[in-house]
Amino acid sequence: MNEQQRKEASQIKQSNPSDVKNDSESNLERLKQMGSDELIGKYFQTTYEPPNLKKAKKRLKKDVDIHYDFSISEEMQTIGEGKKFLIRTYGCQMNEHDTEVMAGLLTDMGYQTTDDVNQADVILLNTCAIRENAENKVFGEIGHLKPLKLENPDLIIGVCGCMSQEEAVVNRILKKHPFIDMIFGTHNIHRLPSLLKEAMFSKEMVVEVWSKEGDIIENLPKVRKGRIKGWVNIMYGCDKFCTYCIVPYTRGKERSRLPEDVIQEVRHLAAQGYQEVTLLGQNVNAYGKDLEFEYGLGDLMDELRKIDIPRIRFTTSHPRDFDDRLIEVLAKGGNLLDHIHLPVQSGSSDILRVMARRYTRESYLELVRKIREAMPNATLTTDIIVGFPNETDEQFEETMSLVREVGFESAYTFIYSPREGTPAARWEDNIPMEVKKERLQRLNALVNEQAKQAMQQYEGEIVKVLVEGESKKDPDVLSGYTERNKLVNFRASKSLIGKLVDVKITKAKTWSLDGELAKETAEVL
Template identity: 80%
Template sequence: MNEKQRLEQQIINKNPSDIKSEKDQDLERIKSTSSDEMIAKYFQTTYQAPNMKDAKKRGKQDTQVHYDFEIPEDMKNIGEGKKFLIRTYGCQMNEHDTEVMAGILADMGYETTYDQQEADIILLNTCAIRENAENKVFGEIGHLKSLKRENPDLILGVCGCMSQEESVVNRILQKHQFIDLIFGTHNIHRLPQLLKEALFGKEMVVDVWSKEGDIIENLPRQRKGNIKAWVNIMYGCDKFCTYCIVPFTRGKERSRLPEDIIQEVRHLAAQGYKEITLLGQNVNAYGKDLDMEYGLGDLMDEIHKIDIPRVRFTTSHPRDFDDRLIEVLAKGGNLLDHIHLPVQSGSSEVLKIMNRRYTRERYLDLVRKIREAMPNATLTTDIIVGFPNETEEQFQETLTLVEEVGFEGAYTFIYSPREGTPAAKMQDNVPQEVKKERLQRLNAVVNHQAAQAMSKYEGEVVEVLVEGESKNNPDVLAGHTYRNKLVNFRAPKSMIGQIVPVKITKAKTWSLDGEMVETAEVR
C-alpha cells in the first residue's frame, strides 16, 4: 500500500471527531497526496452538508423572533482598512440579503469596493432558480482562482440559495477547495462568527442549515441609495411547485410580526425614502403562519396610512391573492396598482402537473376581480414554456391567456430541470428546438402588447420617481412611473430622489422618453 492509499484508508476509518482534532496538522498532507474524491470525503466527515430530504421536512415548532443580534467584541474592528465585494445573483430577496451582509461587514469596519483586485473579502450571493444562474456562479468561481493564488489572504465565500443544494456544496468541496467559506440562506446573522473561522482557521468553513431559520430583527443593512428600499415581510415558501427549488433553499414560510414591519416602514419614511417594496418568496401568503387573523391586506391597510409616496409588493401567488387584498389595493393612494402575478402556464393540465393549485379559469376570475376593483391596473407575469409533456395545444392556451389578460410585460423562460425538484424526475420530452420556437412566439405576443400599452402614454404627463442617471447616458435621468414604466428624460441632477411630472414624447417597447414639465395634470 503506497502513501496515498494509506492516507485515503485512514480518512475512511477515522472517527469524525478525531479528524476535526487532527485537522490542523494533516490537512495539507492530505491535500497533497489524496484524490479529489477523498478530500471531499474528508470535509464531509467534519461538516454537515445540506440535505434535500431534511429540507423537505416541515417542522411544527414555532419560529423564534430574536432582537439581540450584535457583532462579537473581538470582530467589531476586524475590517479596519479592509474592503469587501459582494456579487449578487437572482431575485430581490437576494438583493435584500446582500444589503444585510453589507451592513454586517460595515459594522465590522469593512468598506465596500467594486474592484475585486482591492477586495479582502469576495462573497458570491447565489441563485439556484435556474441552471444558467448556477453555471454563471461556477464560471465566476473559476475566474477567482487566479485571484486567490495572487493573494492567499483573500477570503472567498459562496452563500445564498446554491449553498443550500447538496450537489453544489459537494462540487465545491471536490473541485474548488480554494473557497474559504460556504453558508446558506438561514444563517446570514452568523457571518461574523463564520468569517472569524475563515480568517483564523486553516480549513474551509461550511455552515449550511437544512433546518428552518429563525427571524432576526435587528440586523444592520447597507441599503443601495436613499430613494427606494426593500422591506422583507416573510421568508420561505410552502407551495412546492414541482419545478421550483425555493421551498428547499429558503425553507418554510415564516412571517415577521406586523409591528416590526410597520416600525421599519415608518423609519424609512422618516429617512425620506420615496418607495418601498414589500418582499416575500410568496408575499401574499403573509400572516398565514401567525397566530392571528392578519394577512397582507391588513398589513397594507396599515402601511397605507404611513406618509411614504409609493408602496409595492412582490412576488405574489394567485392562490393566495384574496378579496381582502384587492379591497385594500383599490383604495389607491400610496398603494400602487402595478401587480406582478405569475401564471406560469395558460393550461389547466400543465398547471396541475406544476402543482400550482389553481386552474386557468380561476386565474382569469382573479384577473376579473382585480380589473373590476382597479380598472387601470397594470399586470405583469412569469411564464414557463416547454414544461414536460406540454403539447402544442396547451402552449396555445398560454398564448390566448396572455392576450386575454393583456399583460404589459412578462418574464418568460424555457423550462430546465432543477436537481432535487419533483419535475426533475419527469421525462424532459419537449425538444429544445420546440422550446426555443415556442419562446419566440410567446415573446412576440408579449412584446406586441407591451409596445401597445406604452404607445398610449405618448403625449401624456406622468409622475416619475427620479432614481438616477440613465445606464446608457449620464446626461439623461431615469425613473419609474406609478405603474412601473421606465422613463428617460433630461433634467437637472438635483431632481434625483424627487417625484416630478414628465411629458412623454416617445414610446418604445420597454421604456418611454420624455421631458420634464413645470406644472401639468398628471396621469
C-alpha cells in the first residue's frame, strides 16, 4: 500500500468515522479495493484477523488448558441494568447450549431476557454453518434487523457461532452488512463481556474470531431452559474431517473435559431436581481420546449411572468410535437409555469412503448387530445424506436396503449441499436437483413407514413419560417423551409437568403417540 492510499484511507475515516455504522458501503468498498485486510483491520478494530480454514485444519499438539477462574470485570457487572437481550439460535443442541452460556453471561451483567426484538438492547444471532439453508436464514434475519439498527443506533447486534468461523461469511458481513456491531466465533464465547464493552464504547465493528480453538473454561454461568432437562458438554470439536462437513473447521480439534468436572455438573443438576441429562459433543463417543490417561465415554457413563438422576442420554455419536466398552455399559440399563442416534450418512461403502467416514456398510451393520445383541430393545435413529457427488442409483439403493435392514425408527434426511472450504465443495455437484428430490422423497416414505410401524407397537402399552409441558397445538394437552424418545400427548393436570408418569397409549401416529394416564397413576393423583 503506497503513501497516497494511506492518506486516502485516513481521509475516509476522518471525514465521517461513523459512515460504516450508518451503512455507507461505498467507503468500505474503497478500503477493500485499496489494500483490503490491513486497512479493514485498522478501520474496524486493530485486532481483526479473518478466520482461516487452513489454519483451523491444523491440529496443534499443544495441551488444552483448563480454566476455573473466569470472572466478569467489575465495570461490566452492572452494564446491563435496565436493559434487555435476545438471542436467536440456529442449529444443533451444542448451539442451544452455547446460547445458555451467553444468556448466563448477559444475565450476570444485569441484562434481562426478552422475546421482542423491539425491546432488545442486545441481539445475538447464534448461527449454524452445517447447511446452506441455515446460512440463508441468518442472512435473511440480518436484513430484517437493519431497520431496527437505523431506528436505534445504540442497539448492539452481534453474529456469533459456527458461521462466524467461515472466511466467506465474515467478509460478506464486512462488505454488505456493516451495521453489525460485533462478530465472534465458537472458541471465545467467554470473551462476550469484553467484546460487548468494545462494541458499546468504540462504536466500531468488533471482529474477534480465533482460527485456533480456545481452552476449556469450566466456571462459565448458564441460564438453562427450564429445570426438567439439561445439556452437559463433555467435549468440544471434531477431528474426523468428513469431506462434506464444516464442523471440524468451525469447532476446532477434539477437547475433552475432565471426568470429575462432568460428574460434578451432573450431580449438581440432579441436586436441583433435573430429571434428564443429555451429554453433548460434536463426536461425543470420541470423549477421552485426547486425555493423558485411558478413559472413554463408556467409563464416564459407568460412573454417571450411579448418580440419582432418572435419565441420561448422549448425542451425537460416530460409528467409528462406538466401542465394545460403551455397549457393555449401556447394556447395564438403569438410567442409561437405550435410544441411540447413530448417523450412517450412506448405505454404500463406496460413498462412505469418499465421504471419509472410515467405516463400511458391513462394519456399520456389524455394530448394529452388537448393539441389538446387548440391548434387544434398543431404538436406533440416524442421519442420511442423499445426492452426494457421483452417487449412482445403485448406491442410493444400497442406502434404502440398509435402512430396511436396520429398521431405523426415525431419521434426519438431507439433500447434499456443498459447504465452502470442505474438500467435497471442490468436486462437481453433478446430481441433478430433481434426482436428489426424488431420492429424498423415496427415502422419507420408507423412513415414515418404518416410524409408523414402530409406533403401532406401543398401542395398548404403558410407557413412562417425562412431562415437559403443554402441547404446542393444544394448551389443555400435556406432552413429554418416553425413554426411547417417542413424543406422547395426553390430558392431565398441569401439576404433572416435570414429573415421570405412566401413560397408557391409546393411539399411534407416525411421529407421536396419544395416551391417557395409567389407571394406577390416576388413582394416586
